[in-house]
Amino acid sequence: MQRRALIQAGAVLTASMAAAAVAGSARASEKAAPPAAAFVNMTGVGLPVITEGRVRNYVFIVLKLHLGPGHTVEAVRAKEAYLRDALIRAGHRTPFVLPDTWVALDTAALSASLIRSASSLIGRGAVARVEVVSQTPRRRTGMQGV
DSSP states (O other): OHHHHHHHHHHHHHHHHHHHHHHHHHHHHHHHSOOOOOEEEEEEEEEEEEETTEEEEEEEEEEEEEEOTTOOHHHHHHTHHHHHHHHHHHHHHSOOBOTTOSSOBOHHHHHHHHHHHHHHHTOTTSEEEEEEEEEEESSOOOSOOO
16 A cells, blocks of 8 residues: 555656646746737828828828837827827828828828827837838829819
8 A cells, every 4th residue: 555655656746846847947938038019009090191282182090109118008008199199280280291192191201200209208219110000091092183
């Protein structure tokens, strides 16, 4: 009888040591894996296409804001309305117009404007990169839609 108990105890001890080794390697891989990059989606922002002092079209955009290190999604989401307002104001002040079309916007100028606004509203480096996910024009007319 004691022999059976001794064999069972040895088997339990071996199994628990193997489980501890697996758990230890899992913890090590968790520490080694980089955290997922934080981002915030901004949907349904309508920006004007203004040429020669007239509004020619509206383009609705969907943005993905990639956050900088040390900034949380909650902090940026709390300021999302201010970012949206700043982007629309900038779109009316200096339109993000491409010279040959009324159905798309200049994504580089739009991104630069939003990053500048985010650094003043949230903090320096809050938005590291802006990705324009989609652009949908209200009217699908080209340059000469007169």
